[in-house]
Amino acid sequence: MDVADLSPAQARERFRTGERVPTAGWCRSWTQANLIAVPSELRYELLLFAHRNPQACPVLDVGEPGVWSTELFSGDLRTDLPGYRLYRDGRAVADLDDVVAEWRADLVPFLIGCSFTFERALLAAGVPVRHLEAGTNVPMYVTSIPCESTGSLAGPLVVSMRPVPEELVATAVEVSGRYPSVHGAPVHTGDPAAIGVENLAAPDYGDPVEVRAGEVPLFWACGVTPQQAVLASGVPYAIGHLPGHMAIMDVRDDHYRVA
Structure with missing residues (x-):
């Protein structure tokens, strides 16, 4: 099956x-x-x-x-x-x-x-999901963006990344934005270095995926963030x-x- x-x-x-x-x-x-x-x-x-x-x-x-x-x-x-x-x-x-x-x-x-909850919706809207195509884990990166801390918990934001054709970026943002309880719209679009991600080919968690010509990396907040706070x-x-x-x-x- x-x-x-x-x-x-x-x-x-x-x-x-x-x-x-x-x-x-x-x-x-x-x-x-x-x-x-x-x-x-x-x-x-x-x-x-x-x-x-x-x-x-x-x-x-x-x-x-x-x-x-x-x-x-x-x-x-x-x-x-x-x-x-x-x-x-x-x-x-x-x-x-x-x-x-x-x-x-x-x-x-x-x-x-x-x-992962909104990936089927992305596919239905014609937005490719590269790690599903490749049969690999989604790439995840520790950013330079600090979370808002509490008395004893602090740490950086973790993001997942999916490369999206430039003409479909607005669609990906709109579709994922309909799911705010599962991270919603991307927190960053474009230049990885702007959020402290130096090398897309070396994710902190998961597997790297190909970013093709004409594609833009989109970064969504990731639920591994609490584990990063546990570490930090x-x-x-x-x-x-x-x-x-x-x-x-x-x-x-x-x-x-x-x-």
Whole structure:
């Protein structure tokens, strides 16, 4: 079966039993989300960070301390994503297939919007999505743009990039702008150096994609931003998804379309 035709439950079962792959293009019309789980004493701090940086950190769902499912994700957050990253004292210390042993009773899971949600809408509008064409992960870059900080969380904005033909830039901006809960319109168009991205061929996360003649790089706020704040702020313990390896939720993309 084409992975685009899988239901969320079918995809989660495949991840639970060992499939490890970026999830762009999986489960057509079902919403994907970033995972970040932090100790309970940081949950309100993370909520405040998200509130102050809503384009990068649109919160779709939050679980209770210690739980591994939420209202919008009926699977097991410890096993049903295709990859995880463990953080200790502001360092990424391990990439894991599951986090059953690492999931603590005080962890609060947050599900953050993902730009994969509007990629089908881009395609339907005739906008190419290069990493889907190539079958690779989306490229993601740490920028020089600081997020608005809180008492204990700070860090730079992370962006994802998709090259778009110049004549379709306005279309891409309009289409993605209809999905504000999953990052919305691009935060930057054009010169990567203007946001501190020196080399498009060397993303900080994900895989590089070809930018062809006549194409403009478009940069969207990315839900890996909270993980970058965990690194920058020295958070003692956290669990995130492996960038590009998302939580596939039990809610449709159209639920987040506002126009």
